[in-house]
Amino acid sequence: MVKELSHRLTSPEQASSPAQSLPGPVLPAPSNLPSFRVATSPPPETFDGNREVCRGFLLQCQLAFQRSPESFYTDEIKISYIIGLLRGKALRWAEAKSRNPHFLKSPLDEFLADFKMTFDKPESAAEVARQIWSLRQGKLSIADFAIEFRTLAATSTLDEASLKGAFSQALNEQLQDQLAFCQEPPDLESLIALCSRMEKRHKVRQRVDSGCELNLLDQQLVEQLLVTTFPLQTPYRVSSLDGGSLTSITHKTAPIRLMTS
Incomplete structure (x- = not known):
């Protein structure tokens, strides 16, 4: 029986039979989706307790959380980020509240409710x-x-x-x-x-009606309307009502048609 088993293991038919090949690695199909990169934004401005800008400050923090969810994955991290931006009386408030060990580990909604109650400006x-x-x-x-x-x-x-x-x-x-x-x-x-x-x-x-005895146009208006101008042979001196010299008129325009409504 042992000889028969040895004969089967070493028989040419068994040795010559091709081994089954394992499937090769499957390469992912090329993606046609355009690649993009999230635009970086500056960090929110610091908050010193000014009630006029409380909502804007919290809005900037919320946007920062939404831009980087992988960085702000817990409420504790979000609260620490907000406190890191506090200054002045707002920071003093956080320092006083942090004496309670549960303050920094509270849910974000509770923290924001306490924050808004202190610094927000509710209006009916x-x-x-x-x-x-x-x-x-x-x-x-x-x-x-x-x-x-x-x-x-x-x-x-x-x-x-x-x-x-x-x-x-x-x-x-x-x-x-x-x-x-x-x-x-x-x-x-x-x-x-x-x-x-x-x-x-x-x-x-x-600009057109300046109360002057002559028909004058403001230089900026001439440039804005692309009005053609020509140099004067003799510039006009412009004076104020008290006789003081103001400026000189050095150019005139080509004939223009002015329509007002």
């Missing part, structure tokens, strides 16, 4: 509405005033008609007078765009 819907209706444009341009108005409007519960009324009331009298002759815009953004166009036209008129 009525308070926001009051601030909106008390706004005035003053010496601000429409672009700058619109930023201030939109910021408050974003947190208000006023409807579109009320926001349009508040914005119109806050404008300077000159713009309010011009709006009286215009069709009412359908929404706040259309109203802001209309006022911006009227403001630009008013500035152009101010």
